[in-house]
Amino acid sequence: MNENWRYHIYGIVQGVGYRNSILRFVTSNLPTTVGYVRNMTDGSVEIVASGPPEELSALENFGHQGSRLSHVEKVVVEKNISLERTYCDFTIK
Numbered sequence: 001m002n003e004n005w006r007y008h009i010y011g012i013v014q015g016v017g018y019r020n021s022i023l024r025f026v027t028s029n030l031p032t033t034v035g036y037v038r039n040m041t042d043g044s045v046e047i048v049a050s051g052p053p054e055e056l057s058a059l060e061n062f063g064h065q066g067s068r069l070s071h072v073e074k075v076v077v078e079k080n081i082s083l084e085r086t087y088c089d090f091t092i093k
Contacts, residue, residue, distance in 0.1 A: 002032075004081045005056045007047040007063055011073035014039050019092050021067040022047060022059075026090045029062075030055040038093035050087060 009018070022037045026049070033051030040046050047063065049056055063075045 001052075002050050003053050003056060003079060004048070004050045004083050005060075006078040006081050007049070007060060008040075008076040008078075009045040009047070009063055009066070009072055009074075010043075010076075012069075012071040013045045013066060014043055016069035017067035018045055018070045021065075021070070022063070023090065023092055025062045026059065030059060030090075033059065034087035034090050036087070036091050036093045048081075048083070049090070050083060 019037045019039065022045075026033050030051060033049050033055045035047065035049035037045060037047045047059070049059055060075060060077055064072050066072050
């Protein structure tokens with residue numbers, strides 16, 4: 001059964017390829033996870049994802065790494081959130 005999680009990633013995560021690294025990880029490794037990744041105005045990155053819990057946990061683990069140039073200080077995860085809409089793929093917003 002799929003779950004919906006929101007991740008807030010803090011640190012040096014904008015302008016360093018972080019969103020692209022998340023997109024590549026999801027599309028290459030998490031075949032049934034859908035949602036998006038986007039920059040937030042406070043300098044953080046938000047990921048909203050829907051998928052099996054094991055895939056969402058793998059995304060959480062990868063979120064601590066990110067891109068080669070990023071420096072993740074903190075990942076905050078909200079589980080079992082309500083989605084604004086249904087997603088059919090994983091994209092960068």
